[in-house]
Amino acid sequence: MTALALLGGPPLRTRPFQPWPQFDRAELDALADVLGSRRWGGIHGGSQGEVFETELADYLQVPHAAVVANGTAGLMIALKALGVRPGDEVIVPAMTYLATATAVSLLGGVPVFVDIDSATHTITGSSLKGAISEKTKAVIAVHLGGHPADMDSLGAVADTYGIPVVEDCAQSLGAAWNGTQTGSLGTIGVFSFASTKNISAGEGGAVVTHDDALAARIASLRDHGRPLGGTPNHPELGWNLRLSEFQSAVLRIQLKRLEAHLAVKAKGAAFLALALSRLPGLMPVPATLDPRVTAHGRFSFAFTFDGEAFNGDGYNSTSPGAFRAALRAEGIPASTRGLVACPDEAVYADITSRDYSSSRTVSAEQARVACSTLVLLGQAAGSGLLLEGPSELTDVVRAVEKIHENRIRLRQEQRRPARPHVSSDQ
Template sequence: MKEKLAINGGPKAVNKEFLWPIFDAGDVNAVTRIAQSGKWGNPDCGDEVAKFEEEFAAYCGAKYAITCVNGSVSLRLALIACDVKPGDEVIVPPYTFITTASSVIECNCVPVFVDIDPNTYNISPAAIEAAITERTKAIIPVHFGGLACDMDAIMDIARKHGLRVIEDAAHGHGAEYKGKKLGSIGDVGSFSFQSSKNLTSGEGGIVITNDDELYAMMRSLRNVGRIEGGQWYDHYNPGCNYRITQIQAVLLSQQLKRLEAQTRKRNDNGLYLNHLLSKVKGISPLSRNEAITLHCYHIYIFKYDPAAFGGLSRNDFAAMLTAEGVPSFKGYPHPLYKQPLFQNKNFMCYAIPDHVDYTQVYCPNAEQACSSDAVWILQHALLGEKEDMEAFVNAILKIQTSQL
């Protein structure tokens, strides 16, 4: 007898709440200490920001880190420091959050969308190579869901053509490519600390680099154009006040203490889910090879085949899976270039050539991921136990059985 689905009023397959963010008395006490001190600002009221920057840079194996208000601004700081000029082209994937591309627009540059690899949902190196023109200045590979891009191939292409590489590691805290932390491989690594991220202070961002000149410029841009050693009211670069607070910094320092253990648990649970789901007809986990030495699974993604579920659409399947108690989502509804911002060229900037027409862009792999294939399980669910991963699979099997 088929079990009644939760979406139709039946019992859930998963009866556990997966909390996020995770905190304890240490986090509360640290924030309370700063609140009671009355010294909340940055940089004139304490050194918690500098302390966290040093900690995060060391954790990532980078020389420098500069905090800022969010992961969108961190990309903008990186682009400006990499000396993009109005009208320059920056290569980006279409399967990512809007700010990977909108930060390019904010710099008066042209986002060039290239397709993703259907097996990883990361930007395709071959597509990057094919899109390079004399106007190309930078590449922004996104380590989507915490799965590292093919950084060897991307860095080879960048060196060949003299391009900057800005790693969008908003999903990549703690993950590794060939033993190197994501964000530390390109010219700049950009991270977000928004509330859903694997390392969070509610909002915030950071950039890391090993380049002295890039560091000096990003630090200046973050602090209203001031430079190290300059006077408070001397402003050398077109920056803004993008500084975070002491409260955010101390919270991030506390959260950083548990990041490595959390990352390894997500990695182990992701591998276990891969093993279990590989046996389920119609479900295909995304690929990871030996170069992925640590996956942080900000999003666990699998591909869904409706033919194995009686023709049930991906959208209906995702709604049923959520109803069964799995923290899950169908993902992006369409690739970035189909957003009204790009379709209507509503850019409020002056350097996008008239011939740029995003209505003519078509990336088939990204289109298929958005329209029919991708299902996401969210990162806090990967902090559960093995029996929770088994319950997720049982929820999928319950749905499958109901449709056949």
């Protein structure tokens, strides 16, 4: 039995997987064109930003898209456009990137945390219904990891109570629910184009909607409160959250590659889901796709790790942290640490925190379990691993098998007390 790389043995894989984000000569040429144009920013007719907005709106089948500085800015714009004011409540999943909640807090609103479905790690209509109060102004549905939330049940409850649904599509560009793209299912959709996302310009975002009046407000809020069309008047408070022409030019190229990337990643994810589900203690999320998920965004390949099942003895357990560390040491890019449920982040949980903010938690049990046991591969770990074929992805499976063979040794190692740190200055 070969020793684990974490414990001094040779790593199973030494060559890298495909990188992320990806680019080629097309992006370089597009950047050079913008540079030569000397029109590097602003909002103007025929701009890269305007053309990208049209192309994105066409892809999503929505009439309105506005590019913005980043996804968090997009959420703030969406919520302010919907009239969220200080003291208003916005329902948010207990498991999501913190920015989903802080976008509410930065407007003076109160995020209300609700639990996730354990199978998909997204919220449902039942979790939404149990959190609604007279202060509820909106709900944010997060399509986590590229998996669409149950927009049927969410939409039914939201419609009954007259609550607008903001879709947080930061990780789901290209995903579809019943054949309809995420972002075009709710009242407003918000996308991120940060470095790990399905298309990327390093930073950037977009806000999309079917509603003409909301679209006008969104465009105004991202440009100092100035109505679209170049008017010098500023009838409301807005931000400067415009996107540069360089970023828009890159995103136009990236969008052209999206469908090809999604097709390859779907095959890679299917291979890993089948292979890893045969190993003890590993459960892909979701275990099987709901037939209403007609396309998965595949931002990441996620699976939960059960340390007791992995060990097979019923009472001893390998920690998820030790498993992640062992996987990385074998040359498999995986998430570096466990996640934290939003209600447990210091800004909401620690009253002594410098920027402690008001929140309300309805439930978060499933979210806390998922955060502590989740292992992420792919873009979430800064890797293009899912673009590989089975011949390369087999190394992921072999690495897990190697760790399983060494599970007793790994468990013993994780129980050892940490060595005292000695400063190099002594």
